[in-house]
Amino acid sequence: MTDQPTVVSVGGDAPYDVTVGRGVLDRIDAALPSATRKVLVVHPPTLSAKAAELRERLQASSAREVLLAEIPDAESGKRVEVAAFCWQVMGQADFTRTDAVVGFGGGAVTDLAGFVAATWLRGVALVQVPTTVLGMVDAAVGGKTGINTAEGKNLVGAFWPPRAVICDLDLLDTLSANERVAGFAEVVKAGFIWYPEILDLIEADPVAAVDPASPAFRRCIELAIEMKARVVGEDLREAGLREVLNYGHTLGHAIEHAERYQWRHGAAISIGMMYAAELSRLAGRLSDEAVDRHRRILEMLGLPLSYRAGAWPQLLATMQRDKKSRGGMLRFIVLDDIARPTVLQAPDESLLFAAYQEIGQ
Ligand code: GLY
Numbered sequence: 099m100t101d102q103p104t105v106v107s108v109g110g111d112a113p114y115d116v117t118v119g120r121g122v123l124d125r126i127d128a129a130l131p132s133a134t135r136k137v138l139v140v141h142p143p144t145l146s147a148k149a150a151e152l153r154e155r156l157q158a159s160s161a162r163e164v165l166l167a168e169i170p171d172a173e174s175g176k177r178v179e180v181a182a183f184c185w186q187v188m189g190q191a192d193f194t195r196t197d198a199v200v201g202f203g204g205g206a207v208t209d210l211a212g213f214v215a216a217t218w219l220r221g222v223a224l225v226q227v228p229t230t231v232l233g234m235v236d237a238a239v240g241g242k243t244g245i246n247t248a249e250g251k252n253l254v255g256a257f258w259p260p261r262a263v264i265c266d267l268d269l270l271d272t273l274s275a276n277e278r279v280a281g282f283a284e285v286v287k288a289g290f291i292w293y294p295e296i297l298d299l300i301e302a303d304p305v306a307a308v309d310p311a312s313p314a315f316r317r318c319i320e321l322a323i324e325m326k327a328r329v330v331g332e333d334l335r336e337a338g339l340r341e342v343l344n345y346g347h348t349l350g351h352a353i354e355h356a357e358r359y360q361w362r363h364g365a366a367i368s369i370g371m372m373y374a375a376e377l378s379r380l381a382g383r384l385s386d387e388a389v390d391r392h393r394r395i396l397e398m399l400g401l402p403l404s405y406r407a408g409a410w411p412q413l414l415a416t417m418q419r420d421k422k423s424r425g426g427m428l429r430f431i432v433l434d435d436i437a438r439p440t441v442l443q444a445p446d447e448s449l450l451f452a453a454y455q456e457i458g459q
Pocket of ligand 1: 343
């Protein structure tokens with residue numbers, strides 16, 4: 099089914115469009131540079147049939163040669179060995195500087211594909227085609243690319259904005275409800291830090307909000323992308339504003355680490371947002387009603403709100419280590435009100451613990 103797509107523009111030094119709609123996958127061809135003769139489509143095993151279809155379509159509509167690189171899904175795809183496999187495929191195909199990479203998959207796949215594009219011959223064109231909610235509203239937009247090392251997540255990477263991002267909502271129809279809802283945590287985040295209309299839509303009908311067939315779902319996705327586009331268009335390299343995207347992520351990342359990355363990102367971020375809201379309240383910034391709104395909305399979606407009470411020392415140690423490896427002080431994004439994010443720098447440990455007691459169980 100094809101309908102009228104929405105185009106969101108990302109500004110900055112290397113502007114590009116994010117196209118959202120049904121049946122927009124065909125736009126890849128036009129998004130690739132005209133000089134491109136070879137295209138590497140990086141995809142996970144679950145999308146191998148769709149990637150083969152994409153290759154047929156691209157080869158039929160242009161004189162381009164399309165190579166497929168199937169990589170492991172999720173975090174196990176974000177390894178240097180996997181990047182080396184893609185470099186080998188490119189090297190053997192005489193991939194030149196005018197050729198291009200397409201990232202076709204969830205957030206981990208687009209992160210890896212972006213890193214491969216950023217590093218091959220010091221950078222070739224990249225088109226991102228995210229196939230999950232999380233990928234569409236977060237990972238594929240904003241130019242962050244990278245891989246993990248034994249020491250931590252995303253420690254190696256580059257800012258490498260894509261030429262285009264194509265969000266074909268048809269691709270979400272086969273996603274499991276769990277995966278869709280977990281990805282929706284980042285949409286909820288966009289509601290709390292930027293566009294409260296998202297929160298209104300969820301409260302009005304939480305079932306429709308996460309149903310890809312509903313107009314409410316599409317509107318939520320578009321608003322979340324619009325928010326990300328505005329933030330990264332202004333601050334690609336996270337020198338300031340982009341940090342607001344970390345709402346719920348300081349504790350969320352520590353929970354993901356404690357769970358050995360077996361949890362879905364959105365589940366950890368949901369707890370992290372609940373924590374950030376409690377921290378905002380205890381710091382005298384956010385009202386009780388706004389904190390209750392967090393609880394109500396996350397609960398409506400079936401996202402988790404609490405974590406093991408006894409885990410605090412471990413979580414705090416992880417947050418401290420993360421802070422050290424990134425060379426800064428412990429910082430949290432908190433809210434002065436809905437849609438008014440700000441930074442809380444070096445908060446007292448007793449305040450941090452008090453906020454955790456509100457969500458520990
Ligand atoms: N996912 C956070 C960022 O793109 O900055």
